[in-house]
Amino acid sequence: MTLPRIVVVGGGAGGLELVTRLGRKLGKRKRAEIVLVDRNPTHIWKPLLHEVATGALDSGLDEISYQGHARANGYQFQLGTLTDLDRDGQTLTLAPVLDDDGEEILPARTLPYDDLVLSLGSVSNDFGTPGVAEHCHFLDSPHQAELFRQSMLNAFLRYSAPQETSAKMVVGIVGAGATGVELAAELYGASEMLNSYGFTTLDSDHLEVHLIEAAPKVLPALPERISGAVHAELERLGVKVHVDTRVTEVNDEAIITAGDERIDIDLGVWAAGIKAPALLSELGLSTERNHRLKVDATLKSLDDEHVFAFGDCASCPQEDGSTVPPRAQAAHQQADRLYRNLVARLDGKPLKPFVFRDRGSLISLAHFDAIGSLMRGASARSLFIEGHLARFFYASLYRMHQRAIHGALKTGLMVVVDGLNKFLKPRLKLH
Numbered sequence: 001m002t003l004p005r006i007v008v009v010g011g012g013a014g015g016l017e018l019v020t021r022l023g024r025k026l027g028k029r030k031r032a033e034i035v036l037v038d039r040n041p042t043h044i045w046k047p048l049l050h051e052v053a054t055g056a057l058d059s060g061l062d063e064i065s066y067q068g069h070a071r072a073n074g075y076q077f078q079l080g081t082l083t084d085l086d087r088d089g090q091t092l093t094l095a096p097v098l099d100d101d102g103e104e105i106l107p108a109r110t111l112p113y114d115d116l117v118l119s120l121g122s123v124s125n126d127f128g129t130p131g132v133a134e135h136c137h138f139l140d141s142p143h144q145a146e147l148f149r150q151s152m153l154n155a156f157l158r159y160s161a162p163q164e165t166s167a168k169m170v171v172g173i174v175g176a177g178a179t180g181v182e183l184a185a186e187l188y189g190a191s192e193m194l195n196s197y198g199f200t201t202l203d204s205d206h207l208e209v210h211l212i213e214a215a216p217k218v219l220p221a222l223p224e225r226i227s228g229a230v231h232a233e234l235e236r237l238g239v240k241v242h243v244d245t246r247v248t249e250v251n252d253e254a255i256i257t258a259g260d261e262r263i264d265i266d267l268g269v270w271a272a273g274i275k276a277p278a279l280l281s282e283l284g285l286s287t288e289r290n291h292r293l294k295v296d297a298t299l300k301s302l303d304d305e306h307v308f309a310f311g312d313c314a315s316c317p318q319e320d321g322s323t324v325p326p327r328a329q330a331a332h333q334q335a336d337r338l339y340r341n342l343v344a345r346l347d348g349k350p351l352k353p354f355v356f357r358d359r360g361s362l363i364s365l366a367h368f369d370a371i372g373s374l375m376r377g378a379s380a381r382s383l384f385i386e387g388h389l390a391r392f393f394y395a396s397l398y399r400m401h402q403r404a405i406h407g408a409l410k411t412g413l414m415v416v417v418d419g420l421n422k423f424l425k426p427r428l429k430l431h
């Protein structure tokens with residue numbers, strides 16, 4: 001008897017949680033074949049990328065090999081990049097896998113599916129701003145975060161030369177959402193750490209970070225109280241915050257703003273706005289202008305009974321007329337709803353709608369502070385928190401992800417190992 005086949009493309013914050021639960025519930029019991037496809041062989045939780053970018057987190061310690069994880073959790077893994085979909089034939093096409101020299105390791109393949117789930121995430125949106133693609137770093141993938149880290153270390157090294165001791169290394173970050181804000185603070189954390197490792201000419205006085213935001217405040221999507229507190233803390237660290245400032249061009253030396261201001265930079269980072277992969281608009285399915293795939297409240301595509309989408313790449317309606325925000329906690333909650341819906345579908349039961357419950361927003365400012373709000377009670381009243389309590393809840397979002405993919409026991413052990421590594425390993429990855 002052939003088993004029904006559920007293929008999930010994208011093993012990120014949401015996709016990996018989904019296949020883990022489907023694999024344990026359906027794959028291990030031979031009720032369905034569960035297949036995960038990802039273009040990378042390993043997973044790292046995306047909200048950690050700003051820490052990978054500054055070396056505050058060694059990605060090697062936190063990354064998960066899909067192949068090993070699949071074997072332990074009852075699903076199969078296929079390395080590959082989705083390039084096309086034949087919806088009539090219910091097959092998807094994966095591009096050939098190449099090595100670093102462009103030699104083919106695996107040819108293009110087609111995979112059949114009965115139900116397909118797309119959880120491809122999102123990438124930064126430069127809105128076609130001239131020079132951004134050529135001259136800015138992005139933090140959309142572990143590879144990009146690693147490239148930024150290497151450039152940052154090289155620039156720091158250059159400024160540690162004796163003849164450069166009075167000069168400042170200048171970093172321009174465009175976009176003061178969570179990514180831009182957290183990266184700005186992490187850079188000050190990294191400069192302090194480098195100083196303590198013997199680069200004594202490097203400290204926060206030799207670093208200048210410009211954080212540039214088109215909206216009237218930092219963290220535009222968050223309540224005034226949080227953005228106000230974060231703004232004040234960033235300025236205390238030394239970050240030069242420019243709000244109401246639209247960037248019109250970036251070149252190899254500077255960021256140019258709509259007011260013709262020129263900010264000379266050593267390193268530029270673009271962290272403003274997101275869009276889903278353009279491929280989604282080429283599959284004959286309804287999408288928004290930013291390529292997010294339109295789904296109904298059950299996370300099913302508007303056009304195809306057998307295609308689902310969730311996380312950053314999906315546009316899912318909420319009761320108030322807005323769409324579910326592109327956040328890790330939304331991907332986590334949607335993975336849970338989709339897991340239940342896909343199991344219900346196999347059992348011939350109806351699908352239930354997804355309802356997003358905002359648990360609050362937390363911003364980490366490296367080791368200096370954490371600020372945010374928690375939602376409490378049915379009325380969803382927000383509770384402002386900062387300091388150790390905020391840091392604890394910030395860390396708990398990642399622990400929830402670990403728990404979903406490793407179980408409670410392993411997550412507990414990981415907390416202990418992380419604690420030990422703080423004593424055993426340098427706090428900053430320097431190589």
Ligand SMILES: Cc1cc2nc3c(=O)[nH]c(=O)nc-3n(C[C@H](O)[C@H](O)[C@H](O)COP(=O)(O)OP(=O)(O)OC[C@H]3O[C@@H](n4cnc5c(N)ncnc54)[C@H](O)[C@@H]3O)c2cc1C
Pocket residue numbers: 009010011012013014015037038039040045046047048049050080081082083119120121122139140178179277279310311312313326327328329330331362
């Ligand atoms: C630096 C940074 C900090 C953040 N901080 C926070 C935070 O504090 N709180 C919060 O709630 N959110 C945060 N976010 C947002 C959060 O990371 C995303 O909302 C979340 O990761 C979305 O999950 P996802 O499963 O939809 O996609 P992702 O986690 O991005 O996963 C997408 C997966 O799809 C794979 N993929 C993509 N295209 C293809 C293809 N064509 N073929 C095969 N595989 C493919 C990718 O390799 C990846 O594994 C942050 C994001 C960044 C970049």
